[in-house]
Amino acid sequence: MTNLYLIGNWKQHGSRAAIQAFSEQWSSDANSRLRIAIAPPFPYLQVLDKALPDCELAAQDCSIHAQGAHTGEVSADMLADLGCQFVLVGHSERRQYHDETDELIAEKLAAAQSAGVTPVLCVGEQLTARGAGEQYDVVRAQLRSALAKSQPNLLIAYEPVWAIGTGLTATPDQANDMHAMIRQELESLLGASHSTPILYGGSVNAENADALFACPHVDGALVGGASLDAATFIAIAQSASNNLSH
Numbered sequence: 474m475t476n477l478y479l480i481g482n483w484k485q486h487g488s489r490a491a492i493q494a495f496s497e498q499w500s501s502d503a504n505s506r507l508r509i510a511i512a513p514p515f516p517y518l519q520v521l522d523k524a525l526p527d528c529e530l531a532a533q534d535c536s537i538h539a540q541g542a543h544t545g546e547v548s549a550d551m552l553a554d555l556g557c558q559f560v561l562v563g564h565s566e567r568r569q570y571h572d573e574t575d576e577l578i579a580e581k582l583a584a585a586q587s588a589g590v591t592p593v594l595c596v597g598e599q600l601t602a603r604g605a606g607e608q609y610d611v612v613r614a615q616l617r618s619a620l621a622k623s624q625p626n627l628l629i630a631y632e633p634v635w636a637i638g639t640g641l642t643a644t645p646d647q648a649n650d651m652h653a654m655i656r657q658e659l660e661s662l663l664g665a666s667h668s669t670p671i672l673y674g675g676s677v678n679a680e681n682a683d684a685l686f687a688c689p690h691v692d693g694a695l696v697g698g699a700s701l702d703a704a705t706f707i708a709i710a711q712s713a714s715n716n717l718s719h
């Protein structure tokens with residue numbers, strides 16, 4: 474394993490006061506192989522950047538358009554201009570509540586890549602699909618359509634929808650097996666030599682992080698709820714750091 478990635482997804486949470494409080498508690502032991510980023514809501518990107526200069530900056534979404542008459546949209550170029558290294562693309566909440574299709578997600582991936590912002594492509598199955606044993610088919614289909622025209626410069630986050638915000642986590646074996654399948658699929662889609670990091674997301678917390686980071690195919694975590702609390706996020710970063718030193 475070369476690097477581990479830890480990305481906090483704050484979703485629609487945060488305020489200037491909350492960022493101030495978070496930064497007062499924040500500390501990270503500098504491990505050059507652990508990359509830590511936080512994705513706050515758009516209006517707080519710069520506030521967070523100033524408050525937490527040792528964290529990288531991620532956005533939660535981007536437009537397919539570079540600029541123009543698209544009220545409410547934020548382009549990947551604007552994110553690059555603000556210093557964002559990463560942007561989440563195709564999060565299940567965008568797919569579910571904003572009707573994002575695989576085609577749109579493929580366009581967002583391309584927009585991010587051409588702006589020089591690394592997309593974090595989120596994939597994952599619903600509980601019914603897992604119950605029917607169709608989880609691999611669902612994720613494979615999501616990868617194939619999103620990556621049809623993609624460059625290798627991206628991260629993948631496997632987030633089983635049934636594990637997001639529910640307190641249910643995939644077992645380390647479930648995560649590892651899916652990541653192994655994703656790795657195989659990426660090799661056929663993007664070429665055998667690539668080393669796209671594959672993060673796990675879905676109710677990651679300070680208690681289960683060690684076991685997840687220990688999985689050979691898990692290259693990091695996308696953390697929602699548990700990233701809002703600085704002490705918990707620090708504990709998860711510590712788990713990642715410990716894992717890198719084993």
Ligand code: PGA
Nearest residue numbers: 637638675676696697698
């Ligand atoms: P959760 O969210 O950690 O709160 O389950 C993860 C995500 O949606 O990225």
